[in-house]
Amino acid sequence: MIVHQAYRFALDPTPAQARALSTHCGAARFAFNWGLALVKAVMDQREAEKSYGIAPADLTPPLRWSLPALRKVWNQVKDDVAPWWAECSKESYSSGLDSLARALNNWTTSRDGKRKGRAVRFPRFRSKRRARRSCRFTTGGVRVEADRRHINLPKLGRIRTHESTRKLARRLEAGTARVLSATVRLEGGRWHCSFTCEVQRADPPPAQPDVVIGVDLGITHLAVLSRPLSGVTNAVGAVPNPKHFARASAALRRKSRAVSRKHGPDSRTGARPSKRWERADQRRNRIHHRVANLRRDGLHKLTTALAAGFGTIVIENLNVAGMLSNRRLARSIADAGFAEIRRQLAYKTRWRGSRLVVADRWFPSSRxxxxxxxxKAKLPLHIRxxxxxxxxxxxxxxxxxxxNLAALAVSSTTGTGGTGDLEPPCSNGRGADRKTRALCGQAAVKRPDRSADLPVGCPAGASRIRSCR
Ligand SMILES: [Zn+2]
Structure with a gap:
């Protein structure tokens, strides 16, 4: 199976190389801002001309927003707007213009209702101090060196990696991977390079192809499986929730206090942060990155174990965005990373030819x-x-x-959705077009007998009937 996959390595550049990496990212940002200013100028000019009553044929011609079109204009004017352009690889300017073209495309398709998800706004200028430092190389000398400790990038040359590149190097040597692009990015105070590759994968099929496993995600336990899996769960099938963020919160509070005591930036006065504030801020961010790394590692191990072990995995279609609006639970839910588990399971089951079944959001798995x-009609969250x-x-x-989730896939061989086949489209973006069903199955049949025992107008009976509507 041919898939697109990224291999990311932390880098150990020399100080000169780190400056060069920064310069390249700055060049990408410059090209982005230059292009955005041009697009805005042309749009404003056309608006103004329309307001003067100029005929549509005589207006300033519209600017094309595709990457090739923007790059053509850039190459015509780069000697004037950026006489220093030769200091950086041409790929850095291309990278900035590419992200501008994508941003403008996202904005137009979102405006025209052709793009899913929340509304995308018109792109904004990238700040020198706040924008993420990132730059993508698609052509030229993008290589993983044979010594497995260096990579090569255009204009930047050989950069030492912080970790061995053998995972990717082996595939490149065997001819089962092809590098499509390399993206460098400053994250957590360290440079990383991510290689987007076309990979020929041959994953073994799951160990138990005929076994169905139900996965219930939660906060008390990160996940509860319908049957125990040695090395992953405890004896009853629960995967403990590591709660990385909660465990780091004391250290985070301490570092945050240290940041607050220093002279920080002020958006009202435009005051720049002091060097000490920046250092303290970096120390705080290191904890955030460590938490993110720990969480990612744990989730990958869990989803890989599930995809490698079972032929069919059943999960719930959780409304994570809706759950995050509960302010008492939001932090714990975000810390657990439910949506990431589902995302990883979706592609890992595809790689192994196993099946991911996503239960309907209204399937009463707990009740x-x-x-x-x-x-049951209701089962409050506190009843464990x-x-x-x-x-x-x-x-x-x-x-x-x-x-219950496991039984769902067993009872219907097609399930409520095959691999990647999710809930049917509905009017509401998040699938919230129904109320929770109160009663179903046997309990619903029993209801009339019970309410017959109750006196007429009994509040308990009344509430029970109301709840089943
Ligand atoms: Zn029962």
Whole structure:
């Protein structure tokens, strides 16, 4: 299977190389801002001319926004606007103009309703001090050196890597990967280079191709699997939640206090931060990056173990964006990284030819008995143990949900969605076009008998009936 995959390596550039990397990213930013100013000027000019009543044929011709068109104009004027252009690789200017072309394209397609997701605004100028330092090389001497400790970039030359490049180098030597582009980026005070590659993957099929596993994501436990997996879960199938951010929060508070005591930037007065503030800020950011690295590592290990182990994986379609609007839970949910788990499972199951089933958002996985199938009307979040009213089953709430999810894929061979096949489109962007169902299955059948025992106008009976609408 041919996939696009990135290999990212931390770099150890010499001080001169680090300056050159910074210069290249600055050049990309310069080209972006130059192009944006040009686009704005032409748009404003045409607006003004229209307001004078000039005929459409006589207006200033519109500027084309594609990368080749922008690059053509840039090459015509670069001697005037950037006489120093030869200091950097031409790829850096191309990189800036490419991101401008993409930004403008995103804006127009979003405005015309052709782009999913939240509305994209018109691009803004990139600040010298705040913009992310990043630059992409697509042609020229982009290489991973054979010694597995160096990479080569146009104009920048050989740069030592902080870690071995063997994972990618082996593939390049075997001819199972081809480098498409290299992106350098300053992140967490360190330069990284990410190679986008076309990779010929031959992953072994899952160890248990006929086994279905249900995965219930949560906060008490990061995930509860419908059956234990040695090395990943405990005896009952729970994956502990490492809570990296919560564990780092004390250190983060301490470093943040140190930042607050120093002379920081002020957007009102335009005051620049002191050197000490910048150093303290870097020390704080290092913790943030460490948390992100720990989380990424843990999630990759979990999703790889799942994709390598089971033929079918069933997860819930969680409304993560909606859950993040709960201010009591948002931090814990963001710390767990639910959406990232689903994203990783989607492509890792594809690589191994296994199946990812995403349960309908309204599937009552927590409220249904995994033994007899009776559903409860409500199960508040604080009740951690599921007790079935019909068969008397007592089981951990999350394990019950995981087993229900697994049973979902077993009962319907097609599932609610195959690999990558998600919920049907609906009017609302986040799929929130329904209310939570109150009753279903056996409990719904029983309701009339129970309410018959209750006196007319009983508030308990009334509320039960209302809740099932
Ligand atoms: Zn039951």
């Amino acid at each position: 249904t008995c995994s033994d007899c199938g009776a559903a 143990v599921f007790r079935c009213d019909s068969c008397g089953l007592e089981i951990d709430r999350d394990l019950n949900a995981a087993r």
